[in-house]
Amino acid sequence: MKFEYNVEGGDFLNAGNASGNIKKVLKKLNVDTGVLKRVVVALYEAEVNIVAHAYRGKITADISPKRIEIVLDDEGPGIPDIGLAMQQGYSTASTKVREMGFGAGMGLPNIKANVDDMKIETEVGKGTKLTLSFNLE
Amino acid sequence: MKISEIATLLNAKIVCGEEFSDREIEKAFASDLMSDVLTTPFDNGILITGLANPQSIRTADMMDVSAIILARKKKATEEMISLAQENDAVIIECPLSVYHISGILYTHGLSPVY
Numbered sequence: 001m002k003f004e005y006n007v008e009g010g011d012f013l014n015a016g017n018a019s020g021n022i023k024k025v026l027k028k029l030n031v032d033t034g035v036l037k038r039v040v041v042a043l044y045e046a047e048v049n050i051v052a053h054a055y056r057g058k059i060t061a062d063i064s065p066k067r068i069e070i071v072l073d074d075e076g077p078g079i080p081d082i083g084l085a086m087q088q089g090y091s092t093a094s095t096k097v098r099e100m101g102f103g104a105g106m107g108l109p110n111i112k113a114n115v116d117d118m119k120i121e122t123e124v125g126k127g128t129k130l131t132l133s134f135n136l137e
Numbered sequence: 138m139k140i141s142e143i144a145t146l147l148n149a150k151i152v153c154g155e156e157f158s159d160r161e162i163e164k165a166f167a168s169d170l171m172s173d174v175l176t177t178p179f180d181n182g183i184l185i186t187g188l189a190n191p192q193s194i195r196t197a198d199m200m201d202v203s204a205i206i207l208a209r210k211k212k213a214t215e216e217m218i219s220l221a222q223e224n225d226a227v228i229i230e231c232p233l234s235v236y237h238i239s240g241i242l243y244t245h246g247l248s249p250v251y
Contacts, residue, residue: 013216016195020224023199040199041175101171101188101196110176
């Protein structure tokens with residue numbers, strides 16, 4: 001089962017639409033509540049990251065009985081130093097992002113804490129592709 | 138504690154989701170930083186925040202939080218109310234500070250998350 005959503009950079013009004021929709025789908029599919037919570041927290045943080053840092057992006061969720069794989073592929077500035085970005089408290093977020101209740105340097109560490117597997121592919125000046133995997137068995 | 142009792146204790150106004158005011162709340166968490174809320178599971182709890190924008194409603198939905206108290210005289214925007222209606226969430230507007238709200242609810246037996 002595949003779902004696709006487009007995300008616009010800077011559109012804070014709709015930030016979380018994709019995560020909210022995927023949450024509804026997973027609830028209908030009776031996905032274990034513990035896994036469901038991990039998926040929505042990681043996905044929402046990652047969706048907010050696209051809105052906060054990128055120009056635009058696409059979220060693809062692939063749900064099978066054994067696993068959930070979510071790819072967040074954005075066109076944006078990329079991450080120059082992934083090690084630094086993974087450090088809790090490090091942030092390059094704008095004032096606008098902070099006003100929205102984010103930008104404290106907790107996004108990527110919080111995503112990592114909630115997934116079974118995470119892959120970051122990034123190119124400075126082009127964008128970032130984040131692949132999040134969750135096991136259902 | 139029921140949401141309606143919380144609103145009475147705080148002399149606050151339920152501006153959305155009045156029909157869910159019988160929900161029982163056991164725990165509360167106070168933060169303006171949504172990333173902190175996202176690291177703190179408190180299903181069916183109440184979020185006390187001064188952050189009056191759609192992200193507080195979204196975050197509450199992601200965490201299955203039953204109700205949101207907007208502190209410091211903050212008002213819910215139309216976007217927040219429509220999002221809360223979609224998610225069956227309750228919004229309470231309260232003129233008191235986060236500290237004051239937390240103190241009242243704590244002394245009346247509402248537990249902290251940790």
